[in-house]
Amino acid sequence: MSKNQKIKCLVWDLDNTIWNGVLLEDNNVTINPGILDIIKKLDKRGILQSIASKNEYNAAMEKLKEFGIQDYFLYPQIHWNSKAYSIEQIQKSINIGMDTLAFIDDQPFEREEVNHSHPEVLCIDALDAHKILDMPEMNPRFITGESAIRRQLYMSDIKRQEIEKEFVGPQEDFLASLNMSLSIAPAVQEDLKRAEELTMRTHQLNTTGYTYSYDELDVIRKSNDHILLVASLDDRYGTYGKIGLVLIKIVENIWNISLLLMSCRVMSRGVGSIMINFLRKEARKRNLKLRAEMISTDRNRMMYMTYKFSGFKEIEQTDKFTLFENDLSEIPDYPDYVRLNIAAFD
16 A cells, blocks of 8 residues: 555454454444444545454344444445455445555454455554544545545445346436436536545546646636536436546647546446547537547556547557547437536636
């Protein structure tokens, strides 16, 4: 884990970690002092939480319910498989980098096993639980509107996934049933904390991996040579929040997309192609050329393919850097399953 890497999810053990004692030996376990406060404060900071515990699932969930904390944990892994396996399942379910997870357990063997299988995971001794809130990795620079409700956003996603599994019919029919509304607007000052957070947190659906601070984004937002756009998505089950960011550098008659990124939570909603086609239409309307920068990483190949499928062709390539240009022909209509709200911008 790099020094600046922030934790997105803390995975808790149960016995002698969240509670004092071993549940299978004594059903009257008590929650350890200070743990409830840690769980609630991490939740308010937007840090997700889960469980990796070797236990009997129903008994453990009943005990968490008794303590009033069962809803704080996404995709809890309570079974007899290894903790490394559990962490892998959590990482895949939440769809975040392994290097953004932390794991807390009282047993050195369990921590060592996780560390061996997933050396990127930050392992914490349960005896150090009281230090968690002060750890730099657990302190995001900003608490945004999305941070404070991040767990609820993921819980809504879980509900959508359950409904999608049960849905019978083509994918487009399911998407149409969501009544999605995508809004694209110039960034305003209130968006900048979330915009910085998106550049820091989003790696898979990020065309360049560039990160920008609040102050840098504020300068860009006010610049005549740049356009900074923020995208938000809502559907019948609630909001996804601000899920996309576009940074365009204007050079004479060229729009150059310096950054295009989206939250991984909207990966299956077709938002990337919609946003790119929106930029293509706007550039064509203004008689401008449209170019896009791409810096390939080990995580963002999907964005490379998104550009290629949207008619971008390489005009320059060196090592991991690619400069694309789009001929702005044959731009598809927006799909019927999403309603677009576009705010005017120059």
